[in-house]
Amino acid sequence: MDHRRRPWWRTAVVYEVYLRSFADGTGDGLGDVPGLRGRLPYLADLGVDALWVTPWYPSPMADGGYDVADHRDVDPRFGTLADVDALLDDAHALGLRVVVDLVANHTSAEHPWFRAALAGGPAAPERARYFFRDGRAGGTEPPNDWISAFGGPAWTRVPDGQWYLHLFAPEQPDLDWTSPDVQEEFDGTVRFWLDRGVDGIRVDAAPAMAKVPGLPDAGHGPGAVFASTEWVDNPHWDVDEVHEVFRRWRRIGDTYDGDRLFVSEAVVNGPERLARYVRPDELHTTFNFDYLKAPWDAAALRAVVDGTLAALAPVGAPATWVLSSHDETRHVTRFGRAHSGAAVMGFDAAGPADLALGLRRARAAALLTLALPGGAYLYQGEELGLPEVEDLPADALQDPTWERSGHTARGRDGCRVPLPWSGDRPPFGFAPEGVAPWLPQPAAWRDLTVEAQRDDPSSTLTLYRAALRLRRELLAEEPLTWLDLGADVLAFDRGSALRCVVNLSAEPVPLSGLGRVLLTSAGAGGDLPPDTAAWLAPG
Numbered sequence: 284m285d286h287r288r289r290p291w292w293r294t295a296v297v298y299e300v301y302l303r304s305f306a307d308g309t310g311d312g313l314g315d316v317p318g319l320r321g322r323l324p325y326l327a328d329l330g331v332d333a334l335w336v337t338p339w340y341p342s343p344m345a346d347g348g349y350d351v352a353d354h355r356d357v358d359p360r361f362g363t364l365a366d367v368d369a370l371l372d373d374a375h376a377l378g379l380r381v382v383v384d385l386v387a388n389h390t391s392a393e394h395p396w397f398r399a400a401l402a403g404g405p406a407a408p409e410r411a412r413y414f415f416r417d418g419r420a421g422g423t424e425p426p427n428d429w430i431s432a433f434g435g436p437a438w439t440r441v442p443d444g445q446w447y448l449h450l451f452a453p454e455q456p457d458l459d460w461t462s463p464d465v466q467e468e469f470d471g472t473v474r475f476w477l478d479r480g481v482d483g484i485r486v487d488a489a490p491a492m493a494k495v496p497g498l499p500d501a502g503h504g505p506g507a508v509f510a511s512t513e514w515v516d517n518p519h520w521d522v523d524e525v526h527e528v529f530r531r532w533r534r535i536g537d538t539y540d541g542d543r544l545f546v547s548e549a550v551v552n553g554p555e556r557l558a559r560y561v562r563p564d565e566l567h568t569t570f571n572f573d574y575l576k577a578p579w580d581a582a583a584l585r586a587v588v589d590g591t592l593a594a595l596a597p598v599g600a601p602a603t604w605v606l607s608s609h610d611e612t613r614h615v616t617r618f619g620r621a622h623s624g625a626a627v628m629g630f631d632a633a634g635p636a637d638l639a640l641g642l643r644r645a646r647a648a649a650l651l652t653l654a655l656p657g658g659a660y661l662y663q664g665e666e667l668g669l670p671e672v673e674d675l676p677a678d679a680l681q682d683p684t685w686e687r688s689g690h691t692a693r694g695r696d697g698c699r700v701p702l703p704w705s706g707d708r709p710p711f712g713f714a715p716e717g718v719a720p721w722l723p724q725p726a727a728w729r730d731l732t733v734e735a736q737r738d739d740p741s742s743t744l745t746l747y748r749a750a751l752r753l754r755r756e757l758l759a760e761e762p763l764t765w766l767d768l769g770a771d772v773l774a775f776d777r778g779s780a781l782r783c784v785v786n787l788s789a790e791p792v793p794l795s796g797l798g799r800v801l802l803t804s805a806g807a808g809g810d811l812p813p814d815t816a817a818w819l820a821p822g
Contacts, residue, residue: 290542292483292567293601294759295332295658296751297382301609302337302361303347303721304701305663307714309362313721314701314713316362320370322704323377325733329666329744330751333380335485335546337609339367340386343393345454346433347609347681347699349384349487350391354472364479371480380482382544387469387528388491389455397456405445412462414448415441416498428500429519432509433684434692437519448498450491450519460492460528473535483544484536486529489560489569490549493525494518511550512572521551529565544568546603554594561600568603568658575605578624579644579814581771581787588655592763601760602657606648607665613698616671618644640814642668646746646804647785647816651773653750654783654818656763661747664702667731668743671697672722679722700724705734749802753818757781768792776821785816798822 300319308317316339326334338348339361348358357364374381390397400409416426418440425438426446438446439453448457458465473484490511495518511520529545536543545566551557553573560569573587591602606614611625619641620634645668652659675696682694701720704712709724711732729735736742761778768774771788781801786792791810794800798819805815 289760290544290567291332291380292542292544292546292658295380296330296653296754297333297335297658297660298326298329298331299608299660299662300334300336301663301699302339304699304713306702306704307710307718307720310715310718311360312710312714312718313360315360316357316366316370320366320373323370323373323379327377327379328748330748330755331379331661333382333482334374335382335483335660336384338384338386343391343454344681345391346452349386350389350393350452350455351386352391352393352395354385354469355475368479375480380544382483382485382546383476383481384487385469385472385476385484386487387458387472388488389449389451389457392454392456401441404443410445412459412464413456414459414494414498415445416448417444418446427498428503429498430501430503430507430509434689451488457491457494459494460525466528466531470531470535473532477536477539477543481543482541483546484532486532486545486547486566489529489547489566490521490525490551491519492528493522495522512552512576514552521549521556526559526562526565529560533565546570554590558594558598558600561595562598568601570605570608570660571603572605574652575607575611576625578622579618579648579787580623581773581785583624584651584787585765585773588763592656602655603660604652604655604657605660605662606645606652607662607698608660609662609699610695611698613662613665613669613671614648615641615645615665615668616673617641618648619670636670636673638670641670642743643805643814646743647814649747650750650783650802650804650816650818651785653754654758654775654777654781656760656777662698666744666747667703667733667736669700669702669728669731672700672725673697674725675700675722681722696722703728703732705732746802746804750818753781753801779821782819782821783816784811784819786811786813789813794819 303314305314306318306322308315308321339357340351341353341356341358342348342350396412403409418424422444425436429437431437432451437450440446449455450457499518501518547560547566547569549560549569550572560566577583577587616636617623619636619638680696682696684692684694700722701713706712707729710720713720736744757780761780764776766774773785776782782798791812793810795809798821800819802818806812811817
């Protein structure tokens with residue numbers, strides 16, 4: 284097939300590297316660019332096509348690096364620009380593409396722009412780059428009722444009496460994208476990273492980057508939750524003018540060779556709204572949070588798949604499928620709970636989890652996900668079957684959600700615990716022996732290390748490697764056709780290349796007559812046990 288007709292990103296499997304927790308190359312207990320560079324052969328052997336790396340920019344780390352003080356440099360804790368250049372060279376030599384994270388809705392409060400805005404006072408022209416406003420009730424109340432994704436109001440008052448907007452943490456003031464300064468600065472930032480050779484840019488919090496003029500109330504009541512999937516005509520989320528930004532970036536990206544990718548993080552109200560982000564002159568792909576948040580239920584999963592494919596077909600964009608991320612409860616744990624759907628940014632209704640059941644379902648979900656048309660995103664550690672770490676000591680928690688919620692929501696640290704690579708005790712090869720990782724690892728992870736799983740034919744790592752190899756051999760852009768094997772069974776063909784059967788029922792499903800079994804998530808007999816999946820060669 285002609286490369287120009289099928290860019291790499293239409294079917295790519297992209298591995299999310301949460302940089303702080305992937306591999307420590309400098310011995311300080313914190314993951315970094317040299318550590319990632321040293322583990323690139325592992326990712327190439329795993330069989331992914333690309334990696335997306337979370338922010339490595341200079342940052343006070345109030346939100347794990349998503350509070351950026353300089354969008355065109357590397358935090359010394361993570362490495363240098365020379366380390367990034369070497370990473371790109373090594374990745375490309377291994378056939379891996381690299382996607383970087385662009386945080387453009389906000390800066391750090393330590394960004395030179397925001398420091399100048401604070402220092403200049405209410406009349407300072409630098410304040411036009413952000414949202415500084417006078418308060419209500421004589422200045423003592425916030426300018427409107429907008430809320431933060433991390434809990435509480437979206438406004439903080441400064442000593443001179445004005446308030447500034449932050450849809451996330453107070454250390455992350457929102458930029459005003461009607462400002463020419465903001466537009467020109469980020470045009471330059473996009474070019475800076477594309478010029479260095481990155482293959483794509485992931486746009487953080489994409490729907491936040493436009494606000495209704497006048498900043499009217501949103502109608503949020505006391506204690507409202509940042510439930511953006513439920514919002515319609517919200518004045519601070521998914522505002523139509525946001526698409527002008529993406530068209531602007533797309534025009535820049537299209538001047539580069541190599542099918543450079545723009546992918547959005549856009550948690551919005553349904554697949555039709557999501558499809559607007561990937562119209563032909565905007566971004567290329569977008570994360571599919573409806574799929575991530577769906578419970579382990581055949582009807583719910585099929586509805587998301589059908590809704591996604593139907594919404595994206597008119598704009599010609601491929602779907603992406605994702606089960607976990609650095610913002611969500613790991614799906615091994617979630618699938619083991621009585622309520623297996625995901626809530627907003629890890630605010631799940633915590634409860635006891637049957638981890639054996641969760642892992643069984645997670646392995647089946649991996650085969651479902653990797654068989655669907657389009658691309659897929661894997662979150663580091665899911666290929667090891669890692670569960671959420673739910674017993675981190677309170678003094679170890681760093682996610683701003685913990686403090687912003689008044690210690691009622693533990694936040695996202697439980698999915699960010701550093702990876703176990705080798706050995707039988709922490710730090711499990713993540714850092715040098717005797718160096719404590721930035722978050723503590725459970726002792727029970729000794730059985731889940733890469734080393735422990737690599738040569739085990741029944742391990743989750745072996746399953747992922749086999750599935751990724753088969754996917755690369757068999758699947759391109761073949762259409763999906765559903766088969767009827769019962770209400771609690773998801774079964775479909777991808778053209779004549781692959782048949783996928785996922786048993787979400789309580790009874791075994793006979794596989795006889797359905798084709799030659801290529802791979803199963805568990806069991807090898809003639810029947811597919813509950814909570815398992817199989818790939819078959821039809822015919």
